[in-house]
Amino acid sequence: MSLVKPHGSDVLLPLLLEGEALAAEQARAQGLKKVLISSRESGDLIMLGIGGFTPLTGFMGKDDWHSVCTNMTLSNGLFWPIPITLSTSADVADTIAIGEDVALVDSETGEVMGTMTVSEKYSIDKSLECQEVFRTTDPAHPGVKMVMEQGDVNLGGAVKVLSQGEFPTKYAGIYMTPAETRKLFEEKGWKTIAAFQTRNPMHRSHEYLAKIAVEICDGVMIHSLLGALKPGDIPADVRQEAIGVLIDKYFKKDTVVQSGYPLDMRYAGPREALLHALFRQNYGCSHLIVGRDHAGVGDYYGPFDAQHIFDELQKDALITQPLKIDWTFWCNACGGMASTKTCPHEEHNHVKVSGTKLRKALSEDEEVPDNFSRPEVLDVLRKYYAGIAKEDRAKVELKGHSAK
Numbered sequence: 001m002s003l004v005k006p007h008g009s010d011v012l013l014p015l016l017l018e019g020e021a022l023a024a025e026q027a028r029a030q031g032l033k034k035v036l037i038s039s040r041e042s043g044d045l046i047m048l049g050i051g052g053f054t055p056l057t058g059f060m061g062k063d064d065w066h067s068v069c070t071n072m073t074l075s076n077g078l079f080w081p082i083p084i085t086l087s088t089s090a091d092v093a094d095t096i097a098i099g100e101d102v103a104l105v106d107s108e109t110g111e112v113m114g115t116m117t118v119s120e121k122y123s124i125d126k127s128l129e130c131q132e133v134f135r136t137t138d139p140a141h142p143g144v145k146m147v148m149e150q151g152d153v154n155l156g157g158a159v160k161v162l163s164q165g166e167f168p169t170k171y172a173g174i175y176m177t178p179a180e181t182r183k184l185f186e187e188k189g190w191k192t193i194a195a196f197q198t199r200n201p202m203h204r205s206h207e208y209l210a211k212i213a214v215e216i217c218d219g220v221m222i223h224s225l226l227g228a229l230k231p232g233d234i235p236a237d238v239r240q241e242a243i244g245v246l247i248d249k250y251f252k253k254d255t256v257v258q259s260g261y262p263l264d265m266r267y268a269g270p271r272e273a274l275l276h277a278l279f280r281q282n283y284g285c286s287h288l289i290v291g292r293d294h295a296g297v298g299d300y301y302g303p304f305d306a307q308h309i310f311d312e313l314q315k316d317a318l319i320t321q322p323l324k325i326d327w328t329f330w331c332n333a334c335g336g337m338a339s340t341k342t343c344p345h346e347e348h349n350h351v352k353v354s355g356t357k358l359r360k361a362l363s364e365d366e367e368v369p370d371n372f373s374r375p376e377v378l379d380v381l382r383k384y385y386a387g388i389a390k391e392d393r394a395k396v397e398l399k400g401h402s403a404k
Helices: 019-029 039-050 062-071 090-094 126-134 142-148 178-188 204-216 236-250 270-283 305-312 355-363 375-386
Strands: 033-037 086-088 101-106 112-122 153-161 193-198 219-225 256-261 287-290 321-324 328-331 336-339
Touching: 019 112, 033 039, 033 086, 033 112, 039 086, 039 101, 039 112, 039 153, 062 112, 062 126, 062 153, 090 153, 126 142, 178 219, 178 256, 178 270, 193 204, 193 270, 204 219, 204 287, 204 321, 204 328, 204 336, 219 236, 219 270, 236 256, 236 375, 256 270, 270 287, 270 305, 270 321, 287 305, 305 321, 355 375
Parallel strands: 033 101, 193 219, 193 287, 219 256, 287 321
Antiparallel strands: 086 153, 101 112, 112 153, 328 336
């Protein structure tokens, strides 16, 4: 038995240039028309570069965009749950000819991240994309806001990727490409690997979920999002340190690895859970842990919608499968972590732990119960909050499932 195959391909299809080809394309890009790209688009481009979005060859054209929105497949029928698109203003699009090569420039850093041969220019129904992908058109939803603020014209076409941005240096030892994680799993002799997706430091429920997966699989990859988040979320470097101390103190050696990937959060709930499973397949993972309110925000999604959506897929849509785990909590009567599936006690015995509750308590300098998080993790987080003046801390509100 070997690792799972990449999605829609026998091999990874990275689009990142190296060596002489990279130097030549970087020089050529200097003479090309520049198109500014957002943080989300830059993260998507890097994922295309490292093979995380195998088998895509670039940003989607209109047929693929529409098919992904409405059917969760590319126009050729291959499963894909979220559009991977690049937008610009109508004014910029008017200056670009079909077939023209353009340089893609990160709007925040000014770095040329890649080049693109523009094969399509098209406008989209943004409300359709939002309703299909996010299940809402509410502008307060951070993913909807992102789509509504995009340029009015999408550019589709094949890309060549020239950079991985700051990720390899800023997160050295944590940021890994799919080729690197696959090599690591093979060196460890792991065949079945569960990915644990996180944008939060790990609290006791997260730890419990990961340990359930360790019992089932050869190993677990705690896979942190390293791209942009919403205000109030804890930065990646702090999460990385907090997760590191948890692994060192509370997991058996060689059962867990920590890694990170370059995307921004979309907060697309069920659809994003599917994307998380798809690209974890490219990273070599056979399973994705899907707990309560995976990739959710507010109360836009039911607590287990991200589990239910896997049941709607065609049997061969994905190789990587969900590990569906029920609502987990600390039970005072059990004297430990449990779930609604295993605990016989009434709800008044349960302490429901969430990343939002933990962030709110820490940001307001409140006491955190011992059964919320490990003391070593809390030490790291308290140190982070101590470095931010109270008036500068983003307000953390308990909404939706995190408030329960």
